[in-house]
Amino acid sequence: MITVVGEALVDLIEGPPGGPVAHPGGSPANVAVALARLGEDAGLLTQVGDDPHGRLILRFLRANGVRLAPGTLLDATPTSAAHTTLRPDGQADYTFDIAWRAFEPTVSTVSTGPAVSTVDGGVDCVHTGSIATFLEPGAAHVAALLRAAAATATVSYDPNCRPSLMGDPETAVRRVEDLVAMSDVVKVSQEDLAWLYPGRRHDEIGRAWLALGARLVVVTLGADGAWGSTARVAVTVSPVPVRVVDTVGAGDAFTAGLLHACRTAGLLGAANRDRLAGVDVPALTGMLAFASQVAGITCARRGADPPTLADLP
Numbered sequence: 384m385i386t387v388v389g390e391a392l393v394d395l396i397e398g399p400p401g402g403p404v405a406h407p408g409g410s411p412a413n414v415a416v417a418l419a420r421l422g423e424d425a426g427l428l429t430q431v432g433d434d435p436h437g438r439l440i441l442r443f444l445r446a447n448g449v450r451l452a453p454g455t456l457l458d459a460t461p462t463s464a465a466h467t468t469l470r471p472d473g474q475a476d477y478t479f480d481i482a483w484r485a486f487e488p489t490v491s492t493v494s495t496g497p498a499v500s501t502v503d504g505g506v507d508c509v510h511t512g513s514i515a516t517f518l519e520p521g522a523a524h525v526a527a528l529l530r531a532a533a534a535t536a537t538v539s540y541d542p543n544c545r546p547s548l549m550g551d552p553e554t555a556v557r558r559v560e561d562l563v564a565m566s567d568v569v570k571v572s573q574e575d576l577a578w579l580y581p582g583r584r585h586d587e588i589g590r591a592w593l594a595l596g597a598r599l600v601v602v603t604l605g606a607d608g609a610w611g612s613t614a615r616v617a618v619t620v621s622p623v624p625v626r627v628v629d630t631v632g633a634g635d636a637f638t639a640g641l642l643h644a645c646r647t648a649g650l651l652g653a654a655n656r657d658r659l660a661g662v663d664v665p666a667l668t669g670m671l672a673f674a675s676q677v678a679g680i681t682c683a684r685r686g687a688d689p690p691t692l693a694d695l696p
Contacts, residue, residue, distance in 0.1 A: 384424040385508040385642060385651075387415040388525055389515035390483060391429040391444070392463035393436040394631065396686065405436060406686050407443040408465060410513035410543045413632045417639030417677065417689035419448040423646065426450040426506070430484060430521075436462035460484060469629055479548055481514060483521035506532070507652035508642060512541035517549055517558050529565050537651045537659070540566040541638050544575040552579055564595040567656060568645065570638050572603045585610060586617065598660040601671065603637055603678070609671045616664050620671040623679030632687025633678045639689065640677030644670035 389411025395403035407416075411429065418425040427449050431437035440462065444451060463481035470476065509532040516525055529538050542559045549555040556579050563569050569592055576585050589600040589612050601611040608622040645651050648666055650659040662670075673695075680690040 384426060384506045385418055385510060385646075386426040386428065386506045387411045387418070388428045388509060388511040388528060389513055390463055390481065391427065391431055391440045392465055392479075392481060393439065394465050394467045394686070396467045396469070396631070403466065405439060407440045408467075408632070408687055409463070410541070410635050411511060411515060412440070412444065412449075413635035413687045413689070414510055414512075414541075414639050414642075415449045416444065416447045416687075417632075417636045417681075418642065420689055420691045421639060421643045421677070422692055423639075423643055424450070426452060428452040428486075430457050430460060430463075430482075430486070432460050432462040433458045434462055436464065457484065467631065469631075477545065477547075479514070479545065481518065481548075483515050483518040485520040486524050506536050508537040508539060508645075510539035510541075510638065510642065512638075513543035514545055514548060516540070516542070516562055517555065522558075526562065526565070529562070533565060533567075533653065535653050537568060537645070537653065537655070538566045539568040539570070539638070539642060541570045541634070542575050542579070543572075543634065544578055546578055552581075555579060560592075560595060563592045563597055566596075567598045567659060568601075568641070569597045569599070570601045570603070570634075570641055572634055573605060573607075576602065586612070589617075598656060599662070599667075601641060601674075603634060609637070609675055611667055611671050613660050613662060613667070615661060616667060618664055618668045618671065620668060620675055623675050625679045625683045627682045628685050630682055631685075632689065633681045635687065636681040636689040637674045637678035640674030641670060643677075644673045 390409040391412035392409040394406045394408035415425045415427040431440050466478045468476050540562050585602040592600045593614050603609050608620050610619045
């Protein structure tokens, strides 16, 4: 099972006259949905309010087969929101109204039965990223959860930077590098790296992150494809040719595709860390190509609408 930890929110996307349209979103929630659509047993530990937006999110997650952790519904906290505007090229810009509260640093993943801990249950991968990893007070508990989960599970991380919420880049870099150091798989966009490390090459940063302790670092390069590296090998794959409608959720779909590919290759779980670090060029190329296919189909659709396995070529 793959457990995702982090925010679920409503994307208020500008639509026809009359106001924005609310869509379920949030990077971690998007990853969980994409994983479930790819056939993974996916759980989500998140925070929403008992309000119309929160109920919209919960219905959507359940309809897509995502398991909800007990305690996900927080009556006293309004559901977080992102106000999304789209540029002419389909790229999305965001402003946020969000809170990430403290929680017990143990993941429960089943909504219809006893709680399952990431460290002694059937969870072999924990993924996190985005706002939940830097917005206090909850961010400290996310880090504690990752430290506990690493004993038995692969730890996956996507910084998915939100500069308007993260303060100055120097402070953000320290937080990001702390999380990279406790992660096995790190996926990041070239746009995020440009904000965190202005003027530095993505492969240089990738190698530095591998030196911190990551086993696999993957950088999405937009129109230039994707680059991935372990300490032993590095590959670049070409982008999937698509007519881009928008890029909402595309990076999250890529992450889900990458983790699904790791599952297919038998690379998830703490016991497989050496196998992950030792993946060869053909295997890594195939993993990145698959993740790129998943992201490409998402770019060809409106909003965060990742494909199922049956949708893939």
